[in-house]
Amino acid sequence: MSRVHTVTLNPAIDQTVSLPHLAVGEVNRASAVRHDPGGKGVNVASVLADWGVDVMAHGLLGRANAAPFEALFSRKSIVDRMVRMPGETRTNVKILEEGGRTTDLNLPGFAAGTSDLGPLAESLSAVAEGELVVISGSHPAGLPASASARLAALARERGARVLCDVSGEALVEVLAAPVLPDAIKPNRHELEGWAGRSLADRAELAEAARALVARGIALVVVSLGTEGALFCSAAGAVLARPVELSRGSTVGAGDAMVAGLASALVEGLDLGATAARATAFAAAKLRNPGPHLPGRDEVRALEARVERVAVADWIHAAGPMADEGERT
Ligand SMILES: Nc1ncnc2c1ncn2[C@@H]1O[C@H](COP(=O)(O)OP(=O)(O)OP(=O)(O)O)[C@@H](O)[C@H]1O
Numbered sequence: 479m480s481r482v483h484t485v486t487l488n489p490a491i492d493q494t495v496s497l498p499h500l501a502v503g504e505v506n507r508a509s510a511v512r513h514d515p516g517g518k519g520v521n522v523a524s525v526l527a528d529w530g531v532d533v534m535a536h537g538l539l540g541r542a543n544a545a546p547f548e549a550l551f552s553r554k555s556i557v558d559r560m561v562r563m564p565g566e567t568r569t570n571v572k573i574l575e576e577g578g579r580t581t582d583l584n585l586p587g588f589a590a591g592t593s594d595l596g597p598l599a600e601s602l603s604a605v606a607e608g609e610l611v612v613i614s615g616s617h618p619a620g621l622p623a624s625a626s627a628r629l630a631a632l633a634r635e636r637g638a639r640v641l642c643d644v645s646g647e648a649l650v651e652v653l654a655a656p657v658l659p660d661a662i663k664p665n666r667h668e669l670e671g672w673a674g675r676s677l678a679d680r681a682e683l684a685e686a687a688r689a690l691v692a693r694g695i696a697l698v699v700v701s702l703g704t705e706g707a708l709f710c711s712a713a714g715a716v717l718a719r720p721v722e723l724s725r726g727s728t729v730g731a732g733d734a735m736v737a738g739l740a741s742a743l744v745e746g747l748d749l750g751a752t753a754a755r756a757t758a759f760a761a762a763k764l765r766n767p768g769p770h771l772p773g774r775d776e777v778r779a780l781e782a783r784v785e786r787v788a789v790a791d792w793i794h795a796a797g798p799m800a801d802e803g804e805r806t
């Protein structure tokens with residue numbers, strides 16, 4: 479299987495704090511806490527490595543607390559090309575209540591600058607023609623909004639395909655670039671942020687995704703939390719529902735879905751099989767804490783259970799879309 483490169487400009491140590499109920503403005507006592515090296519691209523790398531893909535991790539990493547990342551990379555044989563930065567990688571606090579509601583406090587970490595794009599570009603010189611580059615997550619303070627778009631352009635110049643999961647101004651830049659990525663996976667809120675309007679109506683949402691395909695993005699996937707995800711390409715559009723509902727933390731479900739998309743792109747799966755693969759990866763990741771996949775047989779069994787619905791039927795389904803929450 480061809481190698482996949484992940485780019486994480488703003489990694490994070492995810493500190494998941496479990497408690498029965500979050501009482502804002504009061505003293506809360508946690509029942510458990512865990513720490514996972516994360517950040518969107520790191521999560522993608524970790525899940526892909528579990529699937530058996532050869533992965534190279536690029537991006538920026540604080541030198542002062544790099545150990546948990548280095549341990550993850552070494553345990554999963556991920557090639558570590560992350561540029562070390564002075565200072566610490568941020569810690570992101572995820573408050574998980576018993577009912578499954580999660581509140582994210584994403585903290586600031588090391589600051590970066592335009593000069594850090596040089597070493598990042600140099601690291602991407604390891605990308606070979608035909609490989610896949612996955613660019614995910616936010617930018618640290620000081621990096622221009624165009625950083626992800628510039629790295630995507632570099633990857634394309636090297637003959638690689640590019641899958642982007644970025645939001646806000648970075649998504650605006652990526653979608654305004656002369657050469658568009660091959661695939662994107664915004665969630666609904668990220669797509670709304672880009673479109674500058676609400677997309678609460680299923681038909682409008684499908685139309686926005688189809689319009690991006692028409693502009694030249696081969697695969698547009700809009701993830702919708704418990705509603706599932708919409709997969710659009712020139713071959714058509716399909717909605718894949720979650721295999722099973724999770725009441726635990728859903729942090730990283732989108733990244734597992736991106737990892738599933740990456741594996742589908744590498745293996746050349748068709749649209750329906752891509753939807754099943756990506757949805758199964760999300761469900762499989764949600765069975766356990768942390769950015770990990772269970773064994774292949776378990777993932778394959780989930781893949782076989784994914785319900786796919788023709789988009790016309792989904793649009794005409796009664797009722798509002800399931801509430802997929804506000805987290806991104
Ligand atoms: N509570 C849940 N139960 C089951 N499956 C879920 C749940 N939440 C999400 N999923 C699955 O994970 C996929 C991706 O989730 P979501 O749309 O929340 O991504 P995201 O917003 O990018 O998440 P994140 O940024 O936390 O990784 C969904 O399309 C769905 O298949």
Ligand SMILES: O=P(O)(O)OC[C@@]1(O)O[C@H](CO)[C@@H](O)[C@@H]1O
Binds near residue numbers: 521584617806
């Ligand atoms: O602040 P960003 O870069 O948008 O998101 C960071 C983050 O919330 O995304 C991952 C889950 O998708 C977590 O591991 C991490 O804490």
